[in-house]
Amino acid sequence: MVAKPLVPPAGPEPVMRVTAVTKRYGERTVLDVERLDVLKGEVLALMGPSGSGKTTLLRILATLETPTTGQVSLDGAAWGPPNGAAGPVSPARLLAWRRRVTYVGQNPVLFSGTVFDNVNLPLAIRCRVGPGARAAVEEMLERVGLAALAAARTASLSAGEAQRVALARALVSRPDVLLLDEPTANLDPANVAVIEKTLIEAVEMWRPAVVLVTHNLFQARRLGRRTGLIVGGRLIELGETEAVFSYPQDARTASFVKGEMVF
Amino acid sequence: MALTSISWSELGAIIALSLLVSGTAVLLASATGVPLGAFLGLSRFRGRATIVRVIYTLMGLPPTVAGLAVYMILRGGGPLGEYGLLFTPAAMVIAQWVLVTPIVIGLVTGAVESRDRRFRETSVSLGATDWQTRFLVLREARPAVFAAIAAGLGRAMAEVGAVVLVGGNIRWKTRVMTTAILLETRRGNFDQALILGGVLLAIGFLINSFVHRLQTGKG
Numbered sequence: 080m081v082a083k084p085l086v087p088p089a090g091p092e093p094v095m096r097v098t099a100v101t102k103r104y105g106e107r108t109v110l111d112v113e114r115l116d117v118l119k120g121e122v123l124a125l126m127g128p129s130g131s132g133k134t135t136l137l138r139i140l141a142t143l144e145t146p147t148t149g150q151v152s153l154d155g156a157a158w159g160p161p162n163g164a165a166g167p168v169s170p171a172r173l174l175a176w177r178r179r180v181t182y183v184g185q186n187p188v189l190f191s192g193t194v195f196d197n198v199n200l201p202l203a204i205r206c207r208v209g210p211g212a213r214a215a216v217e218e219m220l221e222r223v224g225l226a227a228l229a230a231a232r233t234a235s236l237s238a239g240e241a242q243r244v245a246l247a248r249a250l251v252s253r254p255d256v257l258l259l260d261e262p263t264a265n266l267d268p269a270n271v272a273v274i275e276k277t278l279i280e281a282v283e284m285w286r287p288a289v290v291l292v293t294h295n296l297f298q299a300r301r302l303g304r305r306t307g308l309i310v311g312g313r314l315i316e317l318g319e320t321e322a323v324f325s326y327p328q329d330a331r332t333a334s335f336v337k338g339e340m341v342f
Numbered sequence: 343m344a345l346t347s348i349s350w351s352e353l354g355a356i357i358a359l360s361l362l363v364s365g366t367a368v369l370l371a372s373a374t375g376v377p378l379g380a381f382l383g384l385s386r387f388r389g390r391a392t393i394v395r396v397i398y399t400l401m402g403l404p405p406t407v408a409g410l411a412v413y414m415i416l417r418g419g420g421p422l423g424e425y426g427l428l429f430t431p432a433a434m435v436i437a438q439w440v441l442v443t444p445i446v447i448g449l450v451t452g453a454v455e456s457r458d459r460r461f462r463e464t465s466v467s468l469g470a471t472d473w474q475t476r477f478l479v480l481r482e483a484r485p486a487v488f489a490a491i492a493a494g495l496g497r498a499m500a501e502v503g504a505v506v507l508v509g510g511n512i513r514w515k516t517r518v519m520t521t522a523i524l525l526e527t528r529r530g531n532f533d534q535a536l537i538l539g540g541v542l543l544a545i546g547f548l549i550n551s552f553v554h555r556l557q558t559g560k561g
Contacts, residue, residue, distance in 0.1 A: 141467050170472070178469035188464040191482060201468045252469065 094119050094256055094288045095140060095180075100149035100159075102135050102312075110135045110146075110312045117256065120286030122278070124293055124303030124320065126335065132312040133292045134185070137258045140290065141182035142173055153179065153256070178205065181254040185261050187245030189233040194225055194244050197233060201252040219247040222277050239270030246274055250281050257281070257289045263298065275302060296336060300324060308332050348522070348534055352514070357541060360518040363431050363505070364498035367438035368446075371498075372491050374439075375446030379490070382447065383454025383483070384476055394451060400444035405437075409507030412437040416508065429510040434518070437504035442494040449493060453486030454479065485557040492553040496546055 093116035102110040110132040117123055117140075127133050138144040140151060142158060150159030153176055157165035181201075189197050198219055202212040220226045223243040228236070236244065242262060249257060259278075263271040279302070282289060293299050299306050300320055307317040308331070316323055316332040327333040348356075382394060415421050416428040416436070427433045458479050465475040502520035509516035511525060519542050526535040 143463055143467060174469070174471060177467060180467075181469075182467040184463070188460055190461065190464075190478065204465075204468060204470045204474055248468065 092119055093117060094154060096152045097136075097140070098150050098152070100136075100139060100146045100151060102132070102139065102144065103147045108312055110139070112136065112149075112309075112312075112314050115307070115314060115317070117288045117290055118305075119255075119288055120282060121304045122282060122289040122291055122302045124291050124299035124306045125309060126293060126296070126299055126306065127309035128335075129294075131309045133309050134260055135312075136309065137182065137260050137290060137292055140256070141180055141258050142176055143182065178252070179254055180256040180258065181249040181252065182258040183245050183249045183260065183262060185264065187241045189236070189241055189244055191233060193229065194220070194231050194233060194236070195229040197244055198247045198251050201248060205252060215251055219251045222250075222280060223247045224273050239266045242266060242270065243273060243277075246277060250277070253285050253287070255287055257287050259289065260292045261294060262291070264294065271298075278302065296324075296338070308335055310335075347529070347531060348526070353538075355514065356517055356519055356522050356538070357545075359431065359516070360499060360520075360542075361545070363434045363518060364438060364495060367435045367498050368442055368491060368495045370435070370439045371442035371446050371494055375443045375494075376450055376487060376491075379447040379450025379487075380454050380480055380483075382451040384458060384479065394448075397444050397448045397451070401448045403441060403444065405441055405501040405503030406507065408441045409437050409504035412440060412504070412508050428508060429512060429516060431509070431516060433508040434505045434516060437508045438498045438501070441501060441504055442498050445497055446490050446494045449490035450483070450487055453483045453490065457482040457486075488553050488556050492549055495549055499542065499546065499549075 095117040097112050097115040097117075099114070100110065100112050101108060115136075125133050125136070135144065139146050145160050146163075147160060148163060150157045150163055150165045152158070152165075156172065156176075158168050158173070158176065159165040161167040190200065195216060199212065199216045202208070202215065217226065217229070220229055223246060225240065225243055225247065228240065233241070233244065246259075246262060249259075257278075263274050266274070275298070278289060278291075281287060289302075291299075291302060303320040305318060306320040306323045307314050308323070308329070309315070310331055315329045316327060318328070323332065324336050327336060382390065382397075412433065413428065415423075416425075416433050417423055418428075427436070461479050461482050462475055465478045470478060500520065502524055505511075505516070505518055506521050506524065509518070509521065511517050511521040517525075519538050523535045523538045523542075526532075526538065
């Protein structure tokens with residue numbers, strides 16, 4: 080580990096650990112990550128050219144895709160391909176995993192009905208109903224600036240509003256790990272600011288681990304305690320964000336942070 | 343408009359029987375087709391693609407072929423001949439049920455499948471169980487299910503080939519709007535055929551307006 084950062088002591092314990100994970104489609108290897116720890120209470124920014132495997136990694140962490148080899152563990156409980164070292168994982172354990180780890184894809188998918196219904200959904204799924212649940216939803220809507228639109232139908236929302244609903248919905252169950260795939264791509268600065276502020280507040284409140292895939296170098300620098308760079312399916316750089324930007328270890332990182340690498 | 347050969351009361355009976363036969367057939371087709379379509383839309387198993395292809399083929403089943411098949415089954419000496427159902431409204435319901443069920447199954451399968459792709463992952467990653475996920479996907483498909491049922495009802499009300507074969511177009515017994523139009527046109531009573539056609543269209547319009555209201559929550 081590099082020197083301790085100035086951000087509040089996160090405690091180095093990894094919530095998630097990626098061990099020798101590969102993902103192959105036929106002959107093509109799209110992901111090959113030897114080791115990656117995701118720490119409690121950190122924002123880990125992952126950057127890389129398009130098609131470098133960032134999304135695949137995120138989807139594997141969410142158990143939406145199964146790695147070809149290797150394993151991922153959540154607080155020590157391992158998951159991987161059924162024929163791998165972790166063995167087959169029961170549906171109950173997968174469900175427990177998914178209830179602690181929330182994934183928000185590039186294009187938010189909202190259910191028909193109201194904004195409130197959507198943000199309330201993760202609580203309803205966990206059979207949490209009543210005034211407490213209602214208050215949690217309202218608080219989250221307040222945080223993303225959508226309290227006034229609680230009763231609005233999701234079909235009537237703008238892209239920025241929809242993305243904020245998706246974020247509020249992902250946060251309302253207070254997941255231990257939040258996986259975000261380019262949450263602010265194509266949004267205007269006002270929406271970006273709301274989303275970044277909400278993320279920072281969440282990390283301060285219950286210290287989830289956040290893995291943030293972003294194309295935006297500035298965003299990685301603003302939010303990431305650590306930053307990693309994935310090129311060609313490999314994690315070629317990982318460290319404290321400032322160190323990665325100021326003293327990149329890999330020549331490709333240097334050209335990437337200078338904006339020279341085409342992506 | 344003068345009705346030379348059909349009295350108003352007979353016209354009423356014809357419309358009522360049309361609605362009763364097609365309504366019952368569609369009710370039965372929905373009761374069987376919606377669950378089957380939902381199942382096919384949500385599941386992946388060996389042979390599923392073949393089943394779906396067969397259903398899509400049956401969606402275009404010519405009414406006369408459906409009528410012929412039901413006729414063969416219900417006629418004296420046929421597998422169900424002993425019940426004497428041929429040339430009764432029950433036979434017409436069966437024929438339209440055969441015709442409409444594949445349409446309901448096919449349209450519901452397609453609707454659920456397209457929503458499954460879009461919403462399954464989101465449900466799952468929000469922590470939904472398998473059953474909760476199925477419920478959420480089906481709930482998103484609800485408007486399309488109503489549209490499938492309406493399409494089935496439209497098909498049933500409009501078809502003539504099946505009901506004329508197994509019903510026989512018997513006055514006061516198995517005569518419905520489409521078979522009456524057929525008869526009156528042949529007799530040269532175009533004004534009566536046109537009235538029946540207009541009524542048929544008006545009913546179709548009402549059904550579609552009702553479904554549209556269900557789908558969008560507005561009129």
